[in-house]
Amino acid sequence: MCELPFTISLHEGFGDSHLDLFLDIDGISRLITFGTVASNWPLLQNGTSIPFQRKKDHRRDYLDLExxxxxxxxxxxxxxxxxxxxxxxxxxxxxxxxxxxxxxxTLTL
Known part of the structure; x- marks a missing residue:
């Protein structure tokens, strides 16, 4: 098992609202990014396992971008x-x- 720094962000105002999961796999590379619909956020918070689909990798600054x-x-x-x-x-x-x-x-993948 490994631990990876991550951020889950709500992305609004650009297409349908969705969640972006940004994973930092090595502290150097672009962020591995996955997405799911925004309506999954309450389910995720309550412990439900939610599927995420791979998206284009993002710049490292997205880990802290708000x-x-x-x-x-x-x-x-x-x-x-x-x-x-x-x-x-x-x-x-x-x-x-x-x-x-x-x-x-704890977020578990």
């Missing part, structure tokens, strides 16, 4: 910390989807 993004809506950070993944970081970078849940304040 506010307006010119021409792309706005981000609000909902949850951050270190996610527990039952895989090694190199494998995570190849994932096209994942299932995540929050239990006892």
């Amino acid at each position: 506010g307006e993004i010119e021409g792309k809506g706005r981000l609000r950070i909902l949850f951050r910390g270190s996610a527990k993944a039952y895989s090694i970081p190199e494998n995570v970078s190849g994932w096209t989807e994942l299932t995540a849940s929050i239990k006892d304040g």
Whole structure:
């Protein structure tokens, strides 16, 4: 098992509202990014396992980015910390989807 710094952000004002999960797999590379519909946030908070789909990797500054993004809506950070993944970081970078849940304040992938 490994722990990966992450942020879950609500992205509004650019298409349908959705959640972006930004994962930092090595402290250097672009952020591995996954998304799901915004309506999954309450379910995720209550411990339900939610599927996320791979998106285009994002710049590292998205890990802490909050506010307006010119021409792309706005981000609000909902949850951050270190996610527990039952895989090694190199494998995570190849994932096209994942299932995540929050239990006892910990995001598990």
